[in-house]
Amino acid sequence: MSDNSGNRRVRVRFAPSPTGPLHIGGVRTALYNYLFARQHGGDFIFRIEDTDTNRFVPGAEEYILESFRWLGLKFDEGVSFGGSYGPYRQSERRDIYRKHVDMLLDAGKAYIAFDTPAELEAKRNEIPNFQYDATTRMQMRNSLTMPADEVRSLVDAGEQYVVRFMIEPGREVVVDDIIRGRVVVSSSILDDKVLFKSADMLPTYHLANIVDDHLMEVTHVIRGEEWLPSAPLHVLLYEAFGWQDTMPRFAHLPLLLKPEGNGKLSKRDGDRLGFPVFPLEWHDPKSGEISSGYREKDYLPEAVLNFLALLGWNPGNDQEIMSLDELVGLFNLEKCSKAGARFNYQKLVWFNHEYILRKTDREVAELFRPILEEKGITASIERIETAVSLVKSRVNFVHELWDNSYYLFQAPAEYDEKSLKKWWKEDAPHTTAELCDFLESQDDFSGAVLEPKVMDWIASKGYPVGKVMNAFRVTLVGAAMGPQIFAITDFLGREETLRRARHALSVLS
RNA sequence: GGCGCGCUCGUAUAUCGGUUAGUACUCAAGAUUUUCAUUCUUGCAAGAUGAGUUCGACUCUCAUGCGCGCUACCA
Numbered sequence: 330m331s332d333n334s335g336n337r338r339v340r341v342r343f344a345p346s347p348t349g350p351l352h353i354g355g356v357r358t359a360l361y362n363y364l365f366a367r368q369h370g371g372d373f374i375f376r377i378e379d380t381d382t383n384r385f386v387p388g389a390e391e392y393i394l395e396s397f398r399w400l401g402l403k404f405d406e407g408v409s410f411g412g413s414y415g416p417y418r419q420s421e422r423r424d425i426y427r428k429h430v431d432m433l434l435d436a437g438k439a440y441i442a443f444d445t446p447a448e449l450e451a452k453r454n455e456i457p458n459f460q461y462d463a464t465t466r467m468q469m470r471n472s473l474t475m476p477a478d479e480v481r482s483l484v485d486a487g488e489q490y491v492v493r494f495m496i497e498p499g500r501e502v503v504v505d506d507i508i509r510g511r512v513v514v515s516s517s518i519l520d521d522k523v524l525f526k527s528a529d530m531l532p533t534y535h536l537a538n539i540v541d542d543h544l545m546e547v548t549h550v551i552r553g554e555e556w557l558p559s560a561p562l563h564v565l566l567y568e569a570f571g572w573q574d575t576m577p578r579f580a581h582l583p584l585l586l587k588p589e590g591n592g593k594l595s596k597r598d599g600d601r602l603g604f605p606v607f608p609l610e611w612h613d614p615k616s617g618e619i620s621s622g623y624r625e626k627d628y629l630p631e632a633v634l635n636f637l638a639l640l641g642w643n644p645g646n647d648q649e650i651m652s653l654d655e656l657v658g659l660f661n662l663e664k665c666s667k668a669g670a671r672f673n674y675q676k677l678v679w680f681n682h683e684y685i686l687r688k689t690d691r692e693v694a695e696l697f698r699p700i701l702e703e704k705g706i707t708a709s710i711e712r713i714e715t716a717v718s719l720v721k722s723r724v725n726f727v728h729e730l731w732d733n734s735y736y737l738f739q740a741p742a743e744y745d746e747k748s749l750k751k752w753w754k755e756d757a758p759h760t761t762a763e764l765c766d767f768l769e770s771q772d773d774f775s776g777a778v779l780e781p782k783v784m785d786w787i788a789s790k791g792y793p794v795g796k797v798m799n800a801f802r803v804t805l806v807g808a809a810m811g812p813q814i815f816a817i818t819d820f821l822g823r824e825e826t827l828r829r830a831r832h833a834l835s836v837l838s
Numbered sequence: 839g840g841c842g843c844g845c846u847c848g849u850a851u852a853u854c855g856g857u858u859a860g861u862a863c864u865c866a867a868g869a870u871u872u873u874c875a876u877u878c879u880u881g882c883a884a885g886a887u888g889a890g891u892u893c894g895a896c897u898c899u900c901a902u903g904c905g906c907g908c909u910a911c912c913a
Binding site (some may be wrong): 560593657733798799808811812814 | 839842843844845850851852859861862863872873874875876877883885905906908909910913
């Protein structure tokens with residue numbers, strides 16, 4: 330009874346407006362829809378809601394598509410994917426909307442209104458809290474107050490008008506939300522929403538949304554909380570069309586909030602605190618402004634997805650690292666939280682670190698290779714793999730591998746002053762020179778072989794291990810950093826190790 | 839202003855009437871280490887407030903406060 334779609338194939342949609350780059354909150358909404366669809370073996374539809382011609386931004390649609398390709402979220406049907414419920418772009422569905430608007434008009438559930446924006450503006454100034462509804466509609470210029478033939482002649486003459494939904498006051502409208510439970514609103518506080526504009530012969534969101542969801546047999550509407558206030562209107566629309574039996578179930582997701590301070594997450598927060606709020610870098614075609622994206626900032630898509638999944642939902646236990654497939658299995662709309670979630674990007678950085686650790690050295694090496702090439706370094710994938718294995722636990726991002734391993738690929742051009750001050754003093758040059766002579770006598774530089782030999786040698790000399798080794802490290806690395814020293818000599822090999830040590834000796838002595 | 843939604847450590851959250859209120863991130867301290875990091879251990883830190891229901895409330899109800907959202911011929 331509460332789930333009137335129980336027998337139908339689950340179908341959900343993500344339906345953005347192509348008004349700019351996809352916001353990270355939109356990504357989360359899409360993710361939840363995706364998880365829900367996959368879990369129920371249903372369909373995930375991509376619809377474009379471009380009914381506002383004024384806000385249309387060229388390139389936005391392709392940007393959104395590319396974002397999902399990067400994230401690995403696949404649609405089953407929709408714009409660019411095909412399907413038998415198309416077209417999936419609302420601007421291509423004019424006839425469908427016109428037909429449905431007429432249905433409401435004929436049934437007396439909607440009416441034509443000629444009030445101009447200027448007239449409405451004047452009305453709002455004149456009457457505080459003016460609302461176009463049952464209490465005011467009879468004072469306005471519409472088909473309710475004007476003779477039918479006058480309405481017809483005005484329309485025929487090309488006079489601009491809108492079609493408004495006639496809300497019957499005094500009703501308790503119930504929205505049965507999966508996350509929030511029963512939300513009841515009085516229809517008296519709703520206004521006669523504009524459903525259709527003659528100016529561009531396009532519907533507004535509300536009408537297009539209901540008609541499309543119905544025609545596309547959408548079973549669950551999973552969307553942001555900002556839509557909750559208009560959900561009663563949508564319920565009323567389903568009723569007006571006589572579609573209440575197949576009305577989708579609603580689930581209104583909590584909003585994504587700023588990391589600090591009040592309000593919902595905005596692009597500004599990202600700029601201010603240094604993290605992107607868009608999946609991909611966005612070049613605004615109008616202003617030329619460039620906004621950073623997660624992909625370009627070197628975040629792994631699986632880390633972004635995992636982090637987003639946990640913003641407003643959790644599996645009910647302490648598990649945090651979950652693959653997309655695991656999420657599909659565990660996800661549950663009923664377990665979504667109701668309160669807005671602050672966007673804690675520090676945790677996202679941690680997720681990125683964890684995902685790098687969980688990838689094989691080979692996989693990370695493949696990601697690191699282009700960065701090395703950019704630095705003018707060519708090395709075999711096996712070499713890179715080894716380097717990665719040595720330092721990957723230190724980084725949060727793939728690009729940080731460079732700062733932590735450049736010395737493996739090129740001899741130090743300079744020596745860190747602090748490290749020098751601490752380790753290159755007194756007899757450091759002397760012991761290092763001696764160590765070089767000893768190494769000269771060694772053929773096998775594999776770490777496992779060389780280490781005990783060097784340690785024995787140091788012991789036989791009676792030198793303090795730390796002093797000798799750290800001075801040696803500085804000659805190889807250029808600073809007091811990096812992994813275990815014999816892992817480094819192993820990587821560098823006999824020749825390169827000795828060359829670096831000798832060079833440092835000549836430069837620093 | 840109206841309507842709606844929300845409120846557990848700084849953050850994300852667990853708890854579905856009975857717990858020393860758990861976990862993770864962040865931060866701090868200690869241990870480990872021939873460097874830097876990693877790692878490990880420990881620590882800091884929470885039920886907005888006030889009533890009510892109940893043997894018992896973080897959990898249910900109401901009020902207050904605060905926050906957020908919506909209130910367009912935008913979505």
